[in-house]
Amino acid sequence: ETGVTQTPRHLVMGMTNKKSLKCEQHLGHNAMYWYKQSAKKPLELMFVYSLEERVENNSVPSRFSPECPNSSHLFLHLHTLQPEDSALYLCASSQTGNSGNTIYFGEGSWLTVV
Amino acid sequence: AQKITQTQPGMFVQEKEAVTLDCTYDTSDQSYGLFWYKQPSSGEMIFLIYQGSYDEQNATEGRYSLNFQKARKSANLVISASQLGDSAMYFCAMREGSLGAGTASKLTFGTGTRLQVTL
Numbered sequence: 702e703t704g705v706t707q708t709p710r711h712l713v714m715g716m717t718n719k720k721s722l723k724c725e726q727h728l729g730h731n732a733m734y735w736y737k738q739s740a741k742k743p744l745e746l747m748f749v750y751s752l753e754e755r756v757e758n759n760s761v762p763s764r765f766s767p768e769c770p771n772s773s774h775l776f777l778h779l780h781t782l783q784p785e786d787s788a789l790y791l792c793a794s795s796q797t798g799n800s801g802n803t804i805y806f807g808e809g810s811w812l813t814v815v
Numbered sequence: 816a817q818k819i820t821q822t823q824p825g826m827f828v829q830e831k832e833a834v835t836l837d838c839t840y841d842t843s844d845q846s847y848g849l850f851w852y853k854q855p856s857s858g859e860m861i862f863l864i865y866q867g868s869y870d871e872q873n874a875t876e877g878r879y880s881l882n883f884q885k886a887r888k889s890a891n892l893v894i895s896a897s898q899l900g901d902s903a904m905y906f907c908a909m910r911e912g913s914l915g916a917g918t919a920s921k922l923t924f925g926t927g928t929r930l931q932v933t934l
Contacts, residue, residue, distance in 0.1 A: 703859060732919040743819070744906070744924040751919035789858050795920050802848065802910060802920035806860035 704728040705807035707792050713813045714782065722777040722810045724792030732797050733775040734804065735767060738789040750775060751797055782814045818842065819907050819925035827931050828897045835882070836892040836928045838907030844868075847911045849890040850922065851881065854904040863905075866890055894930075902932045 705726045714720050726733060732751040736744045749756040750769040757767070764786075766778040775792055793806040820839045828834035840849065851863040866874045866881045874881040882891040894901055908922040 734919070741926070743926050744908075744922075746921055749919045749921060756919065756921075791858075791860060793860075797918055797920075802918070803850065803862055803865055804920050804922060805862060806852070809858035809860075811858065 703805070703807055705792055705794055705805055707790075707807040707810050709810060710808065711811045711813075713815060714779065715815055716782060716784070718782075719778070719780040721779065722790055722792075722812070724775040724777075724807060726773055726775075726792075726794035726805075726807075728794055728796075728805060730794040730796045730805075731772050732795050733769060733772070734793040734795075735775065735777050736791040736793060736806075738791060738809070740788075744791070748777075779812075782812075784814050787812055787814045817925075818911075818923045819909055821907055821925035821928050823928045824926075825929045825931070827933060828894075829933055830899060831896055833893060833895045834897055834930065836894070836905050836907075836930065838890045838892065838925060840888050840890060840907075840909050842888075842909065842911050844911045847909055848920075849881070849883070850908040850910070851879070851890075851892045852906045852908065853901075854906060854927070856903070860906070864892070897932045899932050899934075902930060904929050 708723045735747040747761045748767040768776040789809045791809045793804045795804045847868045849866045853861045864876045864879045866883045878895045880893045904927045906927045907925045910920045
């Protein structure tokens with residue numbers, strides 16, 4: 702069982718909908734991440750929350766909005782998405798400054814935009 | 816230039832045989848880390864093994880070992896005694912730079928290798 706849980710596992714939404722992806726980590730880490738995995742493309746880092754500081758990839762459209770209320774929870778709010786946003790969204794966590802600083806991933810949320 | 820290159824889109828290996836998955840990387844940093852992850856069809860990314868740039872010994876974790884050749888900038892994953900459950904996508908990833916107290920680990924991933932283990 703993974704220490705990082707994501708809900709929902711599968712989501713289908715229309716382009717005018719507003720939905721959110723939720724992530725919770727049970728590993729006591731202090732950094733959390735959102736990655737996007739599209740077909741035939743490398744994983745792309747979208748957002749990082751580290752010690753309550755947000756670092757984002759400037760190429761991520763504003764229709765994706767992250768929220769990190771505490772070190773254990775991370776949300777990705779979605780609104781007015783496009784079909785090309787259909788992808789696997791992976792949440793991850795790590796402990797900063799740790800040797801190796803290994804990132805542990807959740808099982809992902811499969812998003813389909815219709 | 817790509818930072819992580821995995822040249823094998825797909826590989827086949829017979830059960831109980833060993834297989835090597837290739838990974839080369841590009842960085843000008845002296846301090847960096849290299850990771851391998853396994854992704855079954857379910858989607859979860861499973862951490863397998865880590866190698867730090869200053870580690871003199873090749874990393875090993877059970878049936879997984881990392882063949883680290885720093886001068887060649889390669890970090891190949893070796894899976895010994897392959898099992899049917901090893902069939903999955905395998906990703907090589909790199910973290911550049913040294914770790915500060917509050918530094919998060921931003922990984923750059925390769926495009927992956929799909930491994931199929933056959934009977």
